[in-house]
Amino acid sequence: MQEPWKTDKWFSSPWSYLPEVRQKQAFGSNLKIHDVTLRDGEQQTAVVFRREEKVAIAKKLDSLGIHRIEAGMPAVSPQDKAAISDIAALGLKAEIFGFARCIPAEIEVIKACGCSGVVIEIPASDHMIKYGYGWPVERAMKASIETTLAAKAAGLYTVFFTIDATRTELNRFLDIVEQVATEGHMDALTIADTMGVCTPDAVSHVVKKVIDRLKKPVEIHCHQDFGLGVANTVAALAAGASVAQTTITGLGERAGNVPMEDVVMSLLCLHGVNMGIKTENFVEVSKFVMDLAKVTQPPNRPIVGDKLYEIESGIIAGWFRLARKDHPLEYVPFVPELVGQKPVNIVLGKNSGPPSMEEWCEKLGIKATDEERMAMLQQVKAKSFEKKDLLTPDEFKAIVDRVMQKTPAST
Numbered sequence: 001m002q003e004p005w006k007t008d009k010w011f012s013s014p015w016s017y018l019p020e021v022r023q024k025q026a027f028g029s030n031l032k033i034h035d036v037t038l039r040d041g042e043q044q045t046a047v048v049f050r051r052e053e054k055v056a057i058a059k060k061l062d063s064l065g066i067h068r069i070e071a072g073m074p075a076v077s078p079q080d081k082a083a084i085s086d087i088a089a090l091g092l093k094a095e096i097f098g099f100a101r102c103i104p105a106e107i108e109v110i111k112a113c114g115c116s117g118v119v120i121e122i123p124a125s126d127h128m129i130k131y132g133y134g135w136p137v138e139r140a141m142k143a144s145i146e147t148t149l150a151a152k153a154a155g156l157y158t159v160f161f162t163i164d165a166t167r168t169e170l171n172r173f174l175d176i177v178e179q180v181a182t183e184g185h186m187d188a189l190t191i192a193d194t195m196g197v198c199t200p201d202a203v204s205h206v207v208k209k210v211i212d213r214l215k216k217p218v219e220i221h222c223h224q225d226f227g228l229g230v231a232n233t234v235a236a237l238a239a240g241a242s243v244a245q246t247t248i249t250g251l252g253e254r255a256g257n258v259p260m261e262d263v264v265m266s267l268l269c270l271h272g273v274n275m276g277i278k279t280e281n282f283v284e285v286s287k288f289v290m291d292l293a294k295v296t297q298p299p300n301r302p303i304v305g306d307k308l309y310e311i312e313s314g315i316i317a318g319w320f321r322l323a324r325k326d327h328p329l330e331y332v333p334f335v336p337e338l339v340g341q342k343p344v345n346i347v348l349g350k351n352s353g354p355p356s357m358e359e360w361c362e363k364l365g366i367k368a369t370d371e372e373r374m375a376m377l378q379q380v381k382a383k384s385f386e387k388k389d390l391l392t393p394d395e396f397k398a399i400v401d402r403v404m405q406k407t408p409a410s411t
Helices: 052-063 078-088 102-114 126-133 135-155 170-183 200-214 230-240 260-271 279-293 314-323 354-364 368-387 393-404
Strands: 032-036 066-073 095-101 117-123 157-163 188-193 220-223 244-247
Touching: 032 260, 052 066, 052 078, 066 078, 078 095, 078 102, 095 102, 095 157, 095 244, 102 117, 102 135, 102 244, 117 126, 117 135, 126 135, 135 157, 135 170, 157 170, 170 393, 188 200, 188 230, 200 220, 200 230, 220 314, 230 244, 230 260, 230 354, 260 279, 314 354, 354 368, 354 393, 368 393
Parallel strands: 032 066, 032 244, 066 095, 095 117, 117 157, 157 188, 188 220, 220 244
Antiparallel strands: none
């Protein structure tokens, strides 16, 4: 019988399912991903998506089952405006949102583009309004109220997006958003950890406070400056937030936005929450978007890294060889096909060990003695040192030929 932490597709920790842990969580039954790749993701330095590329990315996002796509900000350029209109006209299953500043005229443009919703941004912190915008707070409040009312009049689902919320004193933040909700309009509030400076405990506490105060849906938008964006996002959802704003593979300015893949997989495998996203397409879609963005990811990047399922360590190769037939999840937390990864593969390098030689001799149909395999191992390590890289199959075959023929290694 399967347990939620151990299925045929993943093996996580039973600690996450202890009653004492679960009773503190309040995941909703209809959680959504709001993808901001085409707007916030494109703000990563030197990333440019052309009109037709944005349309292609939107189609890929929709094929994954992404619930909401933020198609962009019309005010950025005529090309962005055209791309938003193109995406809205596709008839995708995803809801299409535009992004606007607190300027009523921008609402009219987003409505004309065919969007069903709008995200309206303005700083929540007095210091950013003063030092970043050079505005008096009163101007910001007036603009917020007027623009959200314009969005309501246009019939758009209105998300009020509070830039730099997490660096605002809590009671002041609550007062600001309540005033906008009361005098203006919001269907939902986004809490933005714009600088990635909050902690999961704090996010959880504040989400509950905001929901209690506003009685409105809360969305969470985090950044990765301290590497806590995924944890903060999951904490927000566990506290009652209903929408996670993410990008494909964490694309975004500075340290990046929260990677959608990490959030969806964490919810599925660590919390038993299935968002209905087609995880088996993660690697394909990530590569598609990152190629268009001309951004290279580390090979050990969680979920989608190119070398995530390659084993070089001889010790780990031994584990894998013993367990792979009947217990394939002893080495990996989830099976590679769950996210569209290549199968687990033992590779040859400086850290290889005797099990690595056994694997490759079996793969090539070579019958060798223990002494011969140890000789191969020594030459594999030497070659890896020389290359500062893994060995190719042909390089290993050359070593095998030398060992089996008892010829010395070339220098």
